[in-house]
Amino acid sequence: MRIGVNSGSLPKHLHELERENSVEALVTAAVEFVELMERLDFEDFKVSIKSTSVPNTIASNRLLATKIDYPLHLGITEAGTKWSGSLKSAVGLGTLLADGVGDTIRISLSTFHAEEEVKVAWEILKALKLRERGPVLIACPTCGRLQFDMDTVVAEIEQRLEAYEEPIEVAVLGCAVNGIGEASHADFGITGAKNEGLIFSEGKPLKKVPQDRLVEELFAEIDRSLKVGRTVVDESKAAEGAEWLQRIEDENAGEMTPERLAAMEAAAANADDGDEADAVTDALVARERLTLDEDASPTAGRRFTRA
Template identity: 45%
Template sequence: MKRRKSDIVNIGNIQIGETNRIAVQSMTNTPTSDREATLRQIKQLEEAGCDIVRFTVNNMDAVRNIAYFRENTTIPLVADIHFDYKLALEAAHAGISKIRINPGNIGSDERIKKVADICREKSIPIRIGINSGSLEENILIKYGSPTPEALCESALMAAKTLERFDFNNIVLSVKSSDVITMIQANRLIAERSTYPLHLGVTETGTARYGIIKSSVGIGALLADGIGDTVRVSLTDDPVNEVKAANYILRSLKLKKGINLIACPTCGRTGIDLIPIANKLQDELDKITCDKQINVALMGCIVNGPGEAREADVGVAGGKGEAVLFRKGEIIRKINENEIIEILLSEIRQLL
């Protein structure tokens, strides 16, 4: 698919924009003042495949821990700033990789200028984070509600303010808990700006429903070539946000990894496929892979052999057994209780 051409922005050791790979972000949910708990979660997110980690900076204790995080991890770190612009200044001095501000609550242009000045001096990008729940009062009066046009105008006005202060190292994001509003707002910005876009549906709720809402919103835009970084926001363990984001990218062939193709089962299924598929997926999630590997787990002889032949490795189930395929060739029959172990062995040989 053709990607939208966006400006290049460097966030620590990660470069986004243009044809750079789409970065996965998440946010810690520990008090940033608790440096050990926060560092532990940062490392968990990195191990899960996160590229950029954001955390709240809501007091000086949080600021003081930035240097500690920097000493103990190389992943780019983003300071999430609300209300108190002075915390943004302190975070910049502390070595943060990026600063996220919300024009709806950061204050006057004079304050924004001070943040822009320090970020320019230290080559720190600023993400303008527009949220439907905290739009400026004048925008809400003009549009009556957080419409896509309102979100777009707020983001572009904030970008113009930074531009007036000779700052253009900018990432934009417009988020709403309404999927359609989020999609439409980002499409408007993509037409009117070349700044890289961070995508996310905000406040989606629990993983059960939130992953679906995020997949629809983020996926629709990525399929149009729009988006440079993504976050799946869930009321859940942040590690699950990272897993979901990577699944979305892989499903659109925007990131390589192990792709499990498994049939939905029907009355013809000859093996106990559902627990096998879940156990296999749990094991695959533990494997770090920078190659595209397709694994087929099929329950019967109708679509099974065809799907398995198209995969790098796969099985087609029979009655209590399965046929093992490797790159389209039948290898041998295996017992049902061997499927997971043998597939994992085959996959490891492909890594």
């Protein structure tokens, strides 16, 4: 049984407190209901405080968790559309769950497709690594080095992954300029260049493929490996892929990418030696200046569009 209070329907005797401190009012109401249940000899229930306000939901559930020992049910009431409601729920419920507060959750979206609410709930739980269920897709944020039509590729991969139940992690990198180390934890991944791309697994190349076969070949590799319960590696194809990757890395050794920029910033911040930090920062600034020349864009004429 679930009992609880909603910010829109607090008992009358708490309206004044609500005006002064809405979080206190919500928690007081919830505790009063709990005490009523105990007087009636009910013990098997969970408690929810629902509010349309994300900060109030977080604050009231944190406070309630210090006052009662019953399981808490979390939700942002009337959260909104699929887009805004998912974000509000992820922020509110994610914050509480990361604190260890909350036992069950409900996502409330303005949609007739209730399964969307379930999907969002699972994504929140998976993101916090509280539950494993089905694949996790990770993708780089893209930048000027992007060398293929990643938007549609990621969307297609996400859709096709819905058919899988295995908790595999699949990575999509917009380019191979940084190598594939960034996604070395992924079970499977792809990265693309001008005409060709690479399928990789756990940071190691599996094979290079034509750009327009990236998605098909990725799923062929996933299926093959899942069938036998381990990643299947064809050594000659893997070697060919590694050679291709090395060539891409060598060709772009001087390119400044978000990952390299972050690495240099971290080096500058961590350097014990002040002179060394200055030198790294100077190099960083010089490279940034170089990349500001739009005419010299590394992707000029190299973008790939899927038919």
